[in-house]
Amino acid sequence: MTGLTKTFGDRVAVDDIQLTVSAGSFFGFVGPNGAGKTTTLSMVTGLLRPDAGVVKIYGVDVWENAALAKRSLGVLPDRLRLFDRLTGSEFLHHAGALRGLDRQTIIRRVADLERAFGIEHSAKRLVADYSAGMVKKIAIAAAMIHSPRLLVLDEPFESVDPVSAEVVIDILKKFAAAGGTVVLSSHSMDLIERVCDAVAIIADGRVLAVGPIDDVLAGKSLEDRFVELAGGATAVEGMEWLQSFSD
Amino acid sequence: MVAELLRLKARLLRNGFRRPPIRIIGSGLLLVVALAGLVVLFDAASRVSVFDGLIVGRVIAVLGADVSLGMLLLPIMFSRMQLLEPRAFLGYGIRSSALAAVLLLTTLVGPALLLVPLVLVPLVAWRAFPEAGALPWLVTPLLLVQLLLLLRVGVALGARLRAHPAVRGWIRLLGVVVLLGGLGTVIALVLPRAVLLAPERSLASLGPVVQALAPFHAEHIADLLGGSPLASLWGAPGLAVAGVGSPSAAVWIGIVELVLLALVWWGLVRQSLRPTHALHIHRAARVPGWFRGLPPSPTGAVAARSFIYWVRDPRYRVVFGVLPILPVVTIAAFWVGGVPNTIAAMVPLPLMVLVLAWSTIHNDIAYDSTAVWSHLAAQTRGIHDRLGRIRPVLAFGAILIAIGTPITVWAQGSTAALPASLGITIALLLGGVGVGSGMSVRHPYPAPRPGDGAFTYPQASGGTGGGAQGGSFFLTILVAAPPIAATTLWLFEFPGQWPLIALGTGVVSGLLALVIGIRSGGSTFDRRGPELLAFTMQN
Structure with missing residues (x-):
């Protein structure tokens, strides 16, 4: 992506971001709250029209040739509602059919995904009755059903239990090893540090650091590096009243 | 085993009273209402000699059919679980026929005990009509068994309907219409005679109601209901008194019906005692509903x-x-x-x-x-x-x-x-x-x-x-x-x-x-x- 910019009113949410994610990598996107992660990813996936800039997926411009670009793209947006009046398996069938898969493929893949994500036994319940973690899982499953080359996952592991997260990470790692690309955002530094091979740190709509994870880290932990770059430690001063207790 | 199960039922019944006081008061009130209703029925039954045998027979047949139908329908409409679920005895190796019989008996330990005085009401009424002979004494025990069987079958079906609230909704609607229809028929039957017989035209103000009900031909409805299998045992003495139809045939129909009901109840018990088998269906291989x-x-x-x-x-x-x-x-x-x-x-x-x-x-x-x-x-x-x-x-x-x-x-x-x-x-x-x-x-x-x-x-x-x-x-x-x-x-x-x-x-x-x-x-x-x-x- 080059020169990606988006303003809301007079606030610049994403300011001229340049990034290249190489194919087959497991790319992490970290930043403090309100850094522009979700905005950037929305523009990358064609959900939010950028004010300026170009996004290319495998050489195809997302905003010029959307149909072709989105065929190789699977999306998990953050905070968007699913069709929660459908049951789990109806939701996956819907996603498959929307992507134009044929019936046999849909049946096979839905069965596989339900097994892999451990939602077989809830497949007949309404998505509205799922827990937050289950909703994430089924949304990730729906993003994968058309076997895209690139998966863009916004906060995929928020409120997912560690066991399921591990299963999903395993699936994603195999996907990346087979040549697929994963871009995920998270504010869990540990997770990003553990699973990603490249990382970008963004704050205030700007990229602070980007590159292979070892280069960015420079020997420190991602958390320290993140705080150092994003300058988050300043807020602690001026809160002395919290140390003098009221009783 | 019989004594054990009866004791168990009694214990369950007693434990049923360990509830918030307001609930107990509610149950107590219901009991009082039911007893009062029985008293009213007995009182009415002791005064039927003012009517002719034909109308008494009709009223008893229609009311009785309504009661029988109610025994079947009310539990289907409202029951959610059965005390002493037959399946609970799966592990004890009791024969299904024996279990069905004993469970039927345990039903009497509970509110269903009120059915005993209820079936005695017609007996009191028929005392005024010697033409009935021994027939009322014959049908009374049969009626009790019929009601108990209907109740058990109704409860078992009602518990099964828990999984289908929509079906139950329809049955509720239908049940209310049918049961109220039966009561309405009885009122339409009794009211014209009551107005005529009442001393000094004290009920004359009901005249317009009687006229309004006339086109419904309650007699025809009553004869139709009285001819239905559910009413045959209730109506048999009436047939003897009025000298119409064949009372013995009605009793035989009632007995056949009893046997069929018993078979249904036994079948339900047998079915609940069947071990389950794993279903060999590939769940995921199906395409859901509309898709x-x-x-x-x-x-x-x-x-x-x-x-x-x-x-x-x-x-x-x-x-x-x-x-x-x-x-x-x-x-x-x-x-x-x-x-x-x-x-x-x-x-x-x-x-x-x-x-x-x-x-x-x-x-x-x-x-x-x-x-x-x-x-x-x-x-x-x-x-x-x-x-x-x-x-x-x-x-x-x-x-x-x-x-x-x-x-x-x-x-x-x-x-x-x-x-x-x-x-x-x-x-x-x-x-x-x-x-x-x-x-x-x-x-x-x-x-x-x-x-x-x-x-x-x-x-x-x-x-x-x-x-x-x-x-x-x-x-x-x-x-x-x-x-x-x-x-x-x-x-x-x-x-x-x-x-x-x-x-x-x-x-x-x-x-x-x-x-x-x-x-x-x-x-x-x-x-x-x-x-x-x-x-x-x-x-």
């Missing part, structure tokens, strides 16, 4: 999803609730206004079609806010989205027209109403869908969220959509204007082939609106996808 019947294409997926929402989402379902009210209101209004039948009959169906076609689709983008991002992420073409969404409306509309048109023609009284009505309704359906498909993409306005009630309005910034509502409504009627005009000319008896013209213009203008609406809506959707998503995220 099976529709092609696995983007349009099919959108259509299947829309159908499911029409069925499951209260925002859509409210339309189905409104539809039946419309004809009632309009007919009533026209009747009050003195509009002739030939004109009034033409109005309700088009109105219903208009409401159905216009109700949600003119704002479906906002209604299905959840859809937009997934369609955008999959780059679903706008036209596929539009074509999918209109399927349920077209399907329900077609059903409505198919049912409503014959009724309209019948009520209007002229076969020429057929093409006229078809023309208007088709124009309204296709027009409403077409206009809605175009408008909803251009002018969405905040709508209730999925799963909310249809009348909860969202608190959102932006317009309330009055313009879009009014505009789409007006445009829809405009599409139907040619057939409406032609039909009006026909109704006021201008010469010409107006009904056929109404059909022709209706189909043409409807199709035109549909094609234009879908094409323009589809292309706007393609162009403005991200902006629509931003809109749906705001509310």
Whole structure:
């Protein structure tokens, strides 16, 4: 992506971001709250029209040739509602059919995904009755059903239990090893540090650091590096009243 | 085992009283009411000698059939679990026949004990009629067994219905109608005689009620009910007293019925004692519901999803609730206004079609806010989205027209109403869908969220959509204007082939609106996808 910019009113949410994610990598996107992660990813996936800039997926411009670009793209947006009046398996069938898969493929893949994500036994319940973690899982499953080359996952592991997260990470790692690309955002530094091979740190709509994870880290932990770059430690001063207790 | 189970039942019954005091008081009150009812029944039974044997027989047969039916229906309507569920004895190796018999006996330890005095009521009544002979003594024990069997079967079926609340809802409605119908029949039977026999015309004020009930021919209904298998044991002594029919045949019918009931009860117990087997069905290999019947294409997926929402989402379902009210209101209004039948009959169906076609689709983008991002992420073409969404409306509309048109023609009284009505309704359906498909993409306005009630309005910034509502409504009627005009000319008896013209213009203008609406809506959707998503995220 080059020169990606988006303003809301007079606030610049994403300011001229340049990034290249190489194919087959497991790319992490970290930043403090309100850094522009979700905005950037929305523009990358064609959900939010950028004010300026170009996004290319495998050489195809997302905003010029959307149909072709989105065929190789699977999306998990953050905070968007699913069709929660459908049951789990109806939701996956819907996603498959929307992507134009044929019936046999849909049946096979839905069965596989339900097994892999451990939602077989809830497949007949309404998505509205799922827990937050289950909703994430089924949304990730729906993003994968058309076997895209690139998966863009916004906060995929928020409120997912560690066991399921591990299963999903395993699936994603195999996907990346087979040549697929994963871009995920998270504010869990540990997770990003553990699973990603490249990382970008963004704050205030700007990229602070980007590159292979070892280069960015420079020997420190991602958390320290993140705080150092994003300058988050300043807020602690001026809160002395919290140390003098009221009783 | 018999003693054990009876003790167990008694213990269960006693533990049933370990509840909040208010509940116990409630149960106590119910018991008092039941006992008082029994006292009233015994009192009434001891005074029946003022009536003739025929009417006493009828009343006992109808009341008895009502009681028997109630024993079966009330538990089906209300019971959620059975005390001493037969399946609980699966592990003890008790023979199913023995268990069925003992469980039947344990039923008597509990509220069902009140059935014993209840079956004695006719016995008291028949004392006034020596012609009955020993027959009342013969049928009384049989009746008790019959009631117990009906009760057990009812409870077992009721517990099974727990998984099907919709079926139970229908049975409840039907049960209330049937049981109240039986009581009504009894009142209609007794009242005329009571008014005649009452001292000094003290009941004369009931005269009009008696006259009003006369056309219902309660006697015929009573004889019909008395001839039914459920009433045969109750009615047998009455037949003997009145000297009509064959009492012995009635008793035999009752006995056969008892045997059949016992077999049903035994079968239910046997079935619950059967061990379960693992089902060899590949759960995941199935295509769920609506997705099976529709092609696995983007349009099919959108259509299947829309159908499911029409069925499951209260925002859509409210339309189905409104539809039946419309004809009632309009007919009533026209009747009050003195509009002739030939004109009034033409109005309700088009109105219903208009409401159905216009109700949600003119704002479906906002209604299905959840859809937009997934369609955008999959780059679903706008036209596929539009074509999918209109399927349920077209399907329900077609059903409505198919049912409503014959009724309209019948009520209007002229076969020429057929093409006229078809023309208007088709124009309204296709027009409403077409206009809605175009408008909803251009002018969405905040709508209730999925799963909310249809009348909860969202608190959102932006317009309330009055313009879009009014505009789409007006445009829809405009599409139907040619057939409406032609039909009006026909109704006021201008010469010409107006009904056929109404059909022709209706189909043409409807199709035109549909094609234009879908094409323009589809292309706007393609162009403005991200902006629509931003809109749906705001509310």
